[in-house]
Amino acid sequence: MARSHIQPVLDDFWAAWCGHNTSTAAAARVTGPPTLNIYVNGEVFKSITGARPKAARAKEIAELL
Numbered sequence: 001m002a003r004s005h006i007q008p009v010l011d012d013f014w015a016a017w018c019g020h021n022t023s024t025a026a027a028a029r030v031t032g033p034p035t036l037n038i039y040v041n042g043e044v045f046k047s048i049t050g051a052r053p054k055a056a057r058a059k060e061i062a063e064l065l
Contacts, residue, residue, distance in 0.1 A: 004039035008065060011037045038064055 003009050014034040029044065030037070036048040038061075046064055048057070 002042070004043075005041055008045065009039040010061070011039065013037070036061070 012034070013030045013036075029047065030049075032049060034049070034051060036057075037044050038046045038048075048060055052060070
């Protein structure tokens with residue numbers, strides 16, 4: 001997450017079979033899909049887990065940026 005030292009980085013873990021392998025998800029402390037991790041300075045700044053309506057998810061993300 002080197003880029004997170006420049007700007008926040010959003011990582012979306014939405015399904016076990018989609019892109020990220022289980023070791024990546026484990027390293028990112030993902031407890032279940034869907035999970036959004038926001039990284040700042042190489043560390044998880046915020047983790048949002050669980051399904052939410054699109055408007056609620058957009059508001060949560062906008063508040064962090």
